Amino acid sequence: MKRATINDVASAAGVSRQTVSRALNDKGEIDGATKQRVLDAARELGYRPSRFARGLVRPDTTTIGLVVPDLLNPFFTEVAAAALEAARSRGWHVVVHATADSAEEERGTLKVIGSQVDAVVGYFTLAETELDRHTRGMPVVLIGRDANAGRFSSIVIDGRQGVRAAVDHLVAAGHRHIGMLDHANRAGPSERHAWFCEAMAAHGLTTAVTGAQQSVDGGTEALTTLLDAHPGLTAVFTFNDIIAIGALRSARRRGLKVPDDLAVVGFDGLQLGTVVDPALTSVALDTKRIGALAVEQAARLLDGEQPLLGDELVVTAALTVRESA
Amino acid sequence: MKRATINDVASAAGVSRQTVSRALNDKGEIDGATKQRVLDAARELGYRPSRFARGLVRPDTTTIGLVVPDLLNPFFTEVAAAALEAARSRGWHVVVHATADSAEEERGTLKVIGSQVDAVVGYFTLAETELDRHTRGMPVVLIGRDANAGRFSSIVIDGRQGVRAAVDHLVAAGHRHIGMLDHANRAGPSERHAWFCEAMAAHGLTTAVTGAQQSVDGGTEALTTLLDAHPGLTAVFTFNDIIAIGALRSARRRGLKVPDDLAVVGFDGLQLGTVVDPALTSVALDTKRIGALAVEQAARLLDGEQPLLGDELVVTAALTVRESA
DNA sequence: TTGAAAGCGCTACCAT
DNA sequence: ATGGTAGCGCTTTCAA
Numbered sequence: 001m002k003r004a005t006i007n008d009v010a011s012a013a014g015v016s017r018q019t020v021s022r023a024l025n026d027k028g029e030i031d032g033a034t035k036q037r038v039l040d041a042a043r044e045l046g047y048r049p050s051r052f053a054r055g056l057v058r059p060d061t062t063t064i065g066l067v068v069p070d071l072l073n074p075f076f077t078e079v080a081a082a083a084l085e086a087a088r089s090r091g092w093h094v095v096v097h098a099t100a101d102s103a104e105e106e107r108g109t110l111k112v113i114g115s116q117v118d119a120v121v122g123y124f125t126l127a128e129t130e131l132d133r134h135t136r137g138m139p140v141v142l143i144g145r146d147a148n149a150g151r152f153s154s155i156v157i158d159g160r161q162g163v164r165a166a167v168d169h170l171v172a173a174g175h176r177h178i179g180m181l182d183h184a185n186r187a188g189p190s191e192r193h194a195w196f197c198e199a200m201a202a203h204g205l206t207t208a209v210t211g212a213q214q215s216v217d218g219g220t221e222a223l224t225t226l227l228d229a230h231p232g233l234t235a236v237f238t239f240n241d242i243i244a245i246g247a248l249r250s251a252r253r254r255g256l257k258v259p260d261d262l263a264v265v266g267f268d269g270l271q272l273g274t275v276v277d278p279a280l281t282s283v284a285l286d287t288k289r290i291g292a293l294a295v296e297q298a299a300r301l302l303d304g305e306q307p308l309l310g311d312e313l314v315v316t317a318a319l320t321v322r323e324s325a
Numbered sequence: 326m327k328r329a330t331i332n333d334v335a336s337a338a339g340v341s342r343q344t345v346s347r348a349l350n351d352k353g354e355i356d357g358a359t360k361q362r363v364l365d366a367a368r369e370l371g372y373r374p375s376r377f378a379r380g381l382v383r384p385d386t387t388t389i390g391l392v393v394p395d396l397l398n399p400f401f402t403e404v405a406a407a408a409l410e411a412a413r414s415r416g417w418h419v420v421v422h423a424t425a426d427s428a429e430e431e432r433g434t435l436k437v438i439g440s441q442v443d444a445v446v447g448y449f450t451l452a453e454t455e456l457d458r459h460t461r462g463m464p465v466v467l468i469g470r471d472a473n474a475g476r477f478s479s480i481v482i483d484g485r486q487g488v489r490a491a492v493d494h495l496v497a498a499g500h501r502h503i504g505m506l507d508h509a510n511r512a513g514p515s516e517r518h519a520w521f522c523e524a525m526a527a528h529g530l531t532t533a534v535t536g537a538q539q540s541v542d543g544g545t546e547a548l549t550t551l552l553d554a555h556p557g558l559t560a561v562f563t564f565n566d567i568i569a570i571g572a573l574r575s576a577r578r579r580g581l582k583v584p585d586d587l588a589v590v591g592f593d594g595l596q597l598g599t600v601v602d603p604a605l606t607s608v609a610l611d612t613k614r615i616g617a618l619a620v621e622q623a624a625r626l627l628d629g630e631q632p633l634l635g636d637e638l639v640v641t642a643a644l645t646v647r648e649s650a
Numbered sequence: 651t652t653g654a655a656a657g658c659g660c661t662a663c664c665a666t
Numbered sequence: 667a668t669g670g671t672a673g674c675g676c677t678t679t680c681a682a
Contacts, residue, residue, distance in 0.1 A: 003385070005675055016653050021677060024461070031651060046629045048462065051388070052380030053675030054440050056658045060328070061441055063376070063420070071406040072596070074399070081396040084423055093441055095388070096421045098409055115379045116386060116418055136349070137373060216600050245600050252602060271397070275541050275570050277577060277602060304371045330659060341669045346661060356667060378659030381674045 004045040013041035024049065063093040064298055065113040067122030069101045073214070073242065075268045075287065076123070079143070082291025083121065090299060101125070101185065110134035119298045125186075128152065139301035141294045153297050155290055155313050159267065160195045162283040162317030166237060166265045167199035169281075169319060175235040175263060176205060181222045181247060183239040184211025192267055196237055208233065212243045219246020220253075227254065235263035235325065241270040241282055248276055248324065263325035267317070278323030285317050329370040338366035349374065388418040389623055390438040392447030394426045398539070398567065400593045400612065401448070404468070407616025408446065415624060426450070426510065435459035444623040450511075453477060464626035466619045478622050480615055480638050484592065485520045487608040487642030491562060491590045492524035494606075494644060500560040500588060501530060506547045506572060508564040509536025517592055521562055533558065537568045544571020545578075552579065560588035560650065566595040566607055573601055573649065588650035592642070603648030610642050 010017045022030045023038035066083050068076040087094045095117055099105040106126050119139040128150050142154035170178055182193045200207050208230045212222030238244040244266030256262045258278055269284020300307045335342045347355045348363035391408050393401040412419045420442055424430040431451050444464040453475050467479040495503055507518045525532050533555045537547030563569040569591030581587045583603055594609020625632045
């Protein structure tokens with residue numbers, strides 16, 4: 001069944017389109033009875049004005065697509081909340097999509113989103129060529145990808161300093177045997193792993209690594225695996241706070257006191273880290289800044305202004321010392 | 326500066342509109358050189374096709390507005406994730422707005438969202454008359470409001486059974502002095518408070534209540550206040566899990582063992598409750614169902630199908646016993 | 651108070 | 667391979 005249009009309502013009510021428009025938009029200059037008749041006809045037909053036809057005539061509204069892997073992961077939620085706020089302050093709309101870290105979902109999202117938004121902001125794992133194909137000409141701001149060379153802008157996450165500070169902190173506390181719980185769901189070790197190794201190497205230390213699923217349970221399991229293989233470890237650095245919280249739980253189950261028997265340092269600096277006991281020490285990212293920066297860059301791209309470049313797009317991490325290390 | 330249209334590109338490239346359209350949409354039947362010329366002109370002018378004009382011509386896309394108070398509260402995030410998923414499976418788009426629990430923001434959201442979405446789903450505190458005024462004729466599905474009488478549908482949260490089960494559970498464990506940490510940020514006690522009192526009364530018990538801000542810190546403070554005033558309490562029921570987690574922390578700081586010295590029961594059943602120690606016992610709401618149901622009802626309203634009615638819109642709560650009680 | 655006509659930007663269809 | 671024409675559904679002049 002086709003949707004009723006303004007013309008259907010007009011003929012049903014025995015008036016012209018513009019009269020319908022007047023009735024629906026509470027314009028003056030219309031007879032009370034006529035108005036009522038039109039309203040009734042509209043309800044009768046289940047008429048709803050077309051957003052598109054309206055948008056075509058009315059002043060522009062900007063809508064951006066925000067793409068995150070998973071809204072249940074607090075990190076992405078914090079970024080999303082920040083992006084939403086930044087968009088709101090500009091009077092923009094935000095369409096949110098979750099891709100579950102799947103390339104297939106990313107493609108689907110882009111296809112669906114393509115003609116519905118003015119710009120896309122968010123997390124993608126797709127290759128640039130494919131991204132390009134699906135977003136022809138639309139401004140795209142990536143987060144956490146080193147892609148400022150090509151067609152895309154990217155908010156770059158630089159955790160090198162922060163991770164270095166974390167390792168320094170651990171070493172200063174006397175730790176020499178520090179392991180890492182990296183992520184496990186993609187090909188190869190993470191950038192965070194590289195930063196960690198670099199920092200360790202600066203102290204002349206080596207390390208042991210285990211991959212963990214990106215969930216609390218994943219962290220719990222992974223720490224068990226890691227400690228079974230390397231019982232001498234006195235500290236662990238994790239890919240993110242979620243995994244760290246799992247590690248905390250695992251340590252507790254083994255009867256290890258944190259931070260005395262085992263120090264734990266996460267990455268992300270989630271607010272969530274303050275509700276666990278002991279509160280999580282973490283290499284903190286400014287999630288607000290990430291979201292706001294991404295939207296800001298999208299705005300510049302949309303307005304044809306000078307886009308942010310190089311350092312302006314970099315978000316650095318800083319060590320937040322709480323209780324777990 | 327006005328946005329470039331397809332006509333601008335056409336004249337710049339010295340071709341007709343349709344040729345521009347072909348070039349941009351990768352249609353065949355176009356000379357390679359021409360296509361390149363058009364693409365160059367488009368980039369030159371910063372041309373981006375109008376979503377609205379496209380939408381007008383292409384098959385309809387449904388977009389709904391999802392309104393939540395706060396994306397940083399995991400409860401709403403869980404509901405939002407479920408709604409997103411339900412929408413995705415229908416090929417719908419979801420525009421997300423956060424209102425920060427402010428009536429002013431709600432109004433702003435409705436105004437902005439009004440002509441941009443096909444239906445609105447979510448949390449509102451605005452009076453029905455005002456909601457009506459801002460949403461003229463658009464389907465609206467409220468969550469957690471008893472509004473199925475008027476123009477609006479609402480997903481009703483019925484925690485009576487669940488709260489009753491929680492109190493039964495506590496009483497069976499020997500508790501007689503059970504307090505409550507209610508919310509504090511609105512006028513009057515909550516419905517959850519009423520359910521709680523009712524369940525207590527069924528056991529011939531009375532209770533003591535303190536209001537808490539809806540945050541972890543709020544819960545921490547409130548439990549301190551409550552216990553200072555009523556040192557004899559051996560258990561507390563809280564408005565939600567966030568507050569309960571704050572209470573857990575407060576108990577720990579007082580040196581109280583949970584659940585031995587103080588049992589704690591939350592409300593919401595968040596996944597977050599499993600990462601704290603002890604894991605939180607909670608009256609659990611099926612957040613997935615809430616989100617899915619709200620979208621389902623929106624779908625029926627949009628399609629003019631028979632909407633869900635009465636019991637079909639009710640989501641009940643069930644006690645999830647973990648470690649804290 | 652109401653209606654007729656124009657046009658928003660785009661794509662589909664039919665010519666050429 | 668390219669262009670002309672029509673029309674998507676709506677609002678906004680301008681007349682009546």
